[in-house]
Amino acid sequence: MCSGRVDLEFILRSFSNGQDGVFIGGCRLGECNYVTQGNFDALGNTLLSKKIMEHIGLNPDRLSIAFMNASDGILLANSINAFSKTVRELGPLGEGEGLDINQLKFKLQALRKLVPYLRLVERERLRVPVKSENEYRQFYDSGEFNRLFDELVADKLALSEITSLLQDKPLSTGEIADNLGLNPSEVARHMNTSSMHGLVRYDTSQNCFALA
Numbered sequence: 001m002c003s004g005r006v007d008l009e010f011i012l013r014s015f016s017n018g019q020d021g022v023f024i025g026g027c028r029l030g031e032c033n034y035v036t037q038g039n040f041d042a043l044g045n046t047l048l049s050k051k052i053m054e055h056i057g058l059n060p061d062r063l064s065i066a067f068m069n070a071s072d073g074i075l076l077a078n079s080i081n082a083f084s085k086t087v088r089e090l091g092p093l094g095e096g097e098g099l100d101i102n103q104l105k106f107k108l109q110a111l112r113k114l115v116p117y118l119r120l121v122e123r124e125r126l127r128v129p130v131k132s133e134n135e136y137r138q139f140y141d142s143g144e145f146n147r148l149f150d151e152l153v154a155d156k157l158a159l160s161e162i163t164s165l166l167q168d169k170p171l172s173t174g175e176i177a178d179n180l181g182l183n184p185s186e187v188a189r190h191m192n193t194s195s196m197h198g199l200v201r202y203d204t205s206q207n208c209f210a211l212a
Helices: 008-016 038-056 073-090 101-113 115-124 133-140 143-166 173-180 184-196
Strands: 022-026 063-067 200-203 208-211
Touching (some): 008 038, 008 115, 038 101, 038 115, 038 133, 101 115, 101 143, 115 143, 143 200, 173 184
Parallel strands (some): 022 063
Antiparallel strands (some): 200 208
């Protein structure tokens, strides 16, 4: 299977299911067996996923990608052994980072709801035009990528988490902020946007927000 087939959903589902690490192996960059350069798509998805992991408090070293050809058996074994050692040192998923496991599951679930949107963002706004590993890594380590991430991903994730919370019961701005570890002013901004889009409504009788 082409490594380009490794979708964001596969990565997030693995962590949602409690896997401590995810290793992706692909053919060497520039030597795609299917002439689709899918391994660059895999690299982009991996670098985006690492940023997402860092954003929600997971160590990005829990995700790794390596490129090799069919005759690189020793390289594959060494890469997997090194990655396994790293994951063991990091400890169980979430616990090693000092995260609340239920909160982590909640964030990962909210992320998985965004996968169709994230695919579109990656393809339309984050895809690097030059098929070069150096170009990909430079872009995903740049201030421009961080700006786009905050604008296109971080805000959408906060909205997804808020609407997921409101599925259980109406909540005030302060309660939402406490649950998600956000600044109340940031929550208020998201609620104003969501209200304009018809996603939430303000219940004046209870002084709180509810799903529309």
